[in-house]
Amino acid sequence: MKQLIIIIYCLVCWAAIQAQEDVYPAKGYAGKLFLTNGTIHVGNGQVIENGTIEINNGKIVQVGTNITVPADAKVVDVKGKQVYPGMILPVTDLGLKEIANGVRGSNDFQELGEYNNSIRAIVAYNTDSKIINTLKANGILLAGITPQGGTISGSSSVVQLDAWNWEDAAYKMDNAIHLNMPSFISRPNRFAILTGTQQAQPDPTKEALNKIDEIKTLFRQAKAYLQETTHKETNLKYEALKGLFNKTQKLFVHADQVKQMLIAIDFVKEFGFDVVLVGASECFQIADLLKLYNIAVVLGDEHALPATEDDDVDQPFKTPAMLQKAGVLFAMNDEHGESRYRNLPFNAGTAAAYGLTKEQALQAITLNSAKILGVDDKTGSLEAGKDANIVVSEGDLLDMRTSIIIHAYIQGREVSLENKQKQLYERYKYKYELK
Structure with missing residues (x-):
């Protein structure tokens, strides 16, 4: 029996080793680098034809058309290609959840308890x-x-997304606290209806309001605690909320219903928090209010059904243009569990077909995301002084037919575009002698 266990253990280890693709984080590049002759989409609405980007030690030095390239400099000619800022996925469980609804050992995205203020995802x-x-x-x-x-x-x-460990990966740590707003809607159990075992549901509005009172009490207590100059005991839950009050952190409120979003506006009024709505499928109904209180939005999946039966069938596609028209700062996201977030640019492409311009749609997944996450001083657009986070595509980045990424740079390092799926594709092309 002992020998059998050892054999099984060895086989599992061997399989794990075989499953590792040979993709390593790129080494830093010191010195000057020029990307020349490309169509540069700056990310702020500007497009530069036949432009050049000068990079020095991972930072963008200048972007334009009349840039002198030294004879001994490293040059990447991107003539005929489209050059973009690296896209940003603003809210995700990437790196925390490997297999959706699968192996618990590969998932580390949720902690027990209701108030986990001091939990750090990083x-x-x-x-x-x-x-x-x-x-x-x-x-x-x-x-x-x-x-x-x-x-x-x-x-x-x-x-x-090119690092050996979380310390290397960290770009901005603990930039936001995440709050899940209680629902004002009671959704009946479909299986209970079918089996005839459905029980009377409690009043969802009453329960939601009680929970909101509980949340506000927590914030009021934290505010009083943080106003004290000395403490007999350190309260980690209150200490973790300090950034909300001194504006070094934002409060990301996960909410879809209008009533939930109105409560989020209350947090702005009473506590002065910088609030960002996440999901916000009904936000188009109160876009003017969101603009008035300077509340940003991270939209959920673009390729989704309407939130309610009264909405237009194409409402998720139209919402970005409605927010743009109202002047609300918004970013787009991809939460799809099966495609695992890679379709972010194509979500933006759909929005571009429903009222946004192509450059506005691009901004919703680059500069706008950077502004909402508080990293727009370092990334989000191809401007002097920012990190060289750059993507070069054969065609339109927002069109899945022509978006073929040929180069990607993070802080000036050209990163590998290899992945497990590409390697499997090549493996079976070899097996079946396909060219």
């Missing part, structure tokens, strides 16, 4: 996730790693 981020490389191959270079569950899930961090 320390659980797995840079060896097989999913990360599939995102880079589609031009997604940064992500907001976000915990889930409970009423307050904890803090998220921004990571760059």
Whole structure:
């Protein structure tokens, strides 16, 4: 029996080794690098034809058309290609959840309990996730790693997607606290209806309001605690909320219903928090209010059904244009569990077919995301002084037919576009002698 266990253990280890693709984080590039002759989409609405980007030690020095290229400089000619800022996935469980609804040992995205203010997603981020490389191959270079569950899930961090460990990956740590707003709608159990075992449901509005009072009490107590100059005992739950009050963190409120979003506006009025709505499928109904209170939005899946039966069938496609028209700062996201987030650019492409211009749609997955995550001083657009987070595509980045990524740079390092799926594709081409 002991020998059998040893054999099984060895086979499992061998399979794990075989499953590792040979993709390594890129080494840093010191010195000057020029990308020349490309169509440059700056990310702020500007497009430069036949332009050049000068990079020095990972930073963008200048972008334009009349840039002198030294004879001894490293040059990448991208003539006929489209050059974009690296895309940003703003709210995701990437690196925290490997197999959806699968192996518990591969998932570390949720903590027990209702109020996990002090939980930090960054320390659980797995840079060896097989999913990360599939995102880079589609031009997604940064992500907001976000915990889930409970009423307050904890803090998220921004990571760059080419790193050996979470310390290397960290781009901006603990930039936001995430709150899951209680629902004002009671959804009946379909199976209970079918079996005739359905029980009377409690009043969802009453329960939601009680929970909101509980949340506000927590914030009021934290505010009083943080106003004290000395403490007899340190309260980690209150200390973790300090950034909300001194504006070094934002409060990301996960909410879809209008009533939930109105409560989020109350948080702005009473506590002065910088609030961002996440999901927000009904936000188009109160776009003017969101603009008035300077509340940003991270939209959920673009390729989804309408939130309610009264909405237009194409409402998810039209919402970005409605927010743009109202002047609301918004970013687009991809939460799809099966495609695992790689379709972010194509979500933006759909929005471009329903009212946004192509450059506005691009901004919704680059510069707008950077602004909402608080990293727009370093990334989100191809401007002097920012990190050289750059994607080069054969064609339109937002069109799945022509978006073929040929180069990707993170902080000036050209990163590998290989991934497990590409390797499997090549493996079976070899097996069946396909060219």
